[in-house]
Amino acid sequence: MQQLRKGDQVIVWKLDRLSRSLKDLLLTLEKIENTGADFRSITENIDTSTPAGRMMMQIVGSFAEFERAMLRERTKNGLAAARQEGRVGGRRPKLTPQQQKEIILLVTSGHKTGADAARLFRVHPSTRCTTPSQTPHG
Numbered sequence: 001m002q003q004l005r006k007g008d009q010v011i012v013w014k015l016d017r018l019s020r021s022l023k024d025l026l027l028t029l030e031k032i033e034n035t036g037a038d039f040r041s042i043t044e045n046i047d048t049s050t051p052a053g054r055m056m057m058q059i060v061g062s063f064a065e066f067e068r069a070m071l072r073e074r075t076k077n078g079l080a081a082a083r084q085e086g087r088v089g090g091r092r093p094k095l096t097p098q099q100q101k102e103i104i105l106l107v108t109s110g111h112k113t114g115a116d117a118a119r120l121f122r123v124h125p126s127t128r129c130t131t132p133s134q135t136p137h138g
Contacts, residue, residue, distance in 0.1 A: 005035060008036075008037040009049075010032050010038070010039045014043040014044070015041045015061060016068070022058075022062055022065040025064075046060060099121055103117045
């Protein structure tokens, strides 16, 4: 953006590659226009060197912002519904609660080092057990 000069043209594949909100998009386009450069979006076929192209860009920008807001809302609602059903996101634990208890017992009793217990259960020594203070490494 700092290197734009009069007569240059900023070309993007899709409008949402340029900004995340209509406000940001309009400010970016204003900066482009103030330098004397033009803007083109290939996918939406928008060319701001014409009045019709500037109008279309604003309309398409509004719809793109609306679409992102709807996606965010659906994602938020989906995660909330999953939590209500008792599901949580993230990676599944590598060790079962019983395996974690066995590792903790082996390490705290001194029968195995954390590294030995990790090898025995085929996990990395930094793999965590139930609480951070109960890791399998010694």
